Amino acid sequence: DSGVTQTPKHLITATGQRVTLRCSPRSGDLSVYWYQQSLDQGLQFLIQYYNGEERAKGNILERFSAQQFPDLHSELNLSSLELGDSALYFCASSVAVDYGYTFGSGTRLTVV
Amino acid sequence: GESVGLHLPTLSVQEGDNSIINCAYSNSASDYFIWYKQESGKGPQFIIDIRSNMDKRQGQRVTVLLNKTVKHLSLQIAATQPGDSAVYFCAGSYNTDKLIFGTGTRLQVFP
Numbered sequence: 001d002s003g004v005t006q007t008p009k010h011l012i013t014a015t016g017q018r019v020t021l022r023c024s025p026r027s028g029d030l031s032v033y034w035y036q037q038s039l040d041q042g043l044q045f046l047i048q049y050y051n052g053e054e055r056a057k058g059n060i061l062e063r064f065s066a067q068q069f070p071d072l073h074s075e076l077n078l079s080s081l082e083l084g085d086s087a088l089y090f091c092a093s094s095v096a097v098d099y100g101y102t103f104g105s106g107t108r109l110t111v112v
Numbered sequence: 113g114e115s116v117g118l119h120l121p122t123l124s125v126q127e128g129d130n131s132i133i134n135c136a137y138s139n140s141a142s143d144y145f146i147w148y149k150q151e152s153g154k155g156p157q158f159i160i161d162i163r164s165n166m167d168k169r170q171g172q173r174v175t176v177l178l179n180k181t182v183k184h185l186s187l188q189i190a191a192t193q194p195g196d197s198a199v200y201f202c203a204g205s206y207n208t209d210k211l212i213f214g215t216g217t218r219l220q221v222f223p
Contacts, residue, residue, distance in 0.1 A: 002155065002157075004155075033210060033211075035213075041215065042201065042213045042214055042215035042216055043156070043201065043203075043213040044213075045210050045211070045212065045213075048210050056210050058210070090155055090156070092155075100146050100158050100161055101146075101156075101158075101211060102158070103148075103155035103156045103157070104155055105154060105155045106154075106155050
């Protein structure tokens, strides 16, 4: 157990639908990062939050949004889902970027 | 733009041999690098890191080498074991508050 908790582990949904992925960071970590990993691909940075505020944005689609709550857990919202959104979505947390990230076990999203 | 890439998509080694996984980066301002190991169906797991003021760092059976002149880093795994089979990612921090990941190298260990 890495200390970063992601739910659900698996999600199957239809095109056009909306889903919410949840992440609880490791205790003490203020930064939360979301990454997307498509089949046999690298990790694409989506967005980062630090202590409730958006800190950095990557190649995140407009259909996707995220937030970090006062208790530091974060949610990634994916809407108007397309087949190409099927991927593993990872959350990671850190104290600071130069102390590395701790990843959760991911949510596998399948859009049918 | 920022990029971190790996030279080979797949590396096959025999059990007991040493493995070397290479990674190139484009931004000379990068100051921190990490190697992650990802097993099938799991999240990436931290292996070892190195800061730009160092050129070598050793862990248990792993060594990371950083060559800032040619913007290259490598991960060396000594006495490779079947449990080392996984995808290995290098990642770099480019003076921003996020890591940029390469596409990964799949390490296959044969008996």
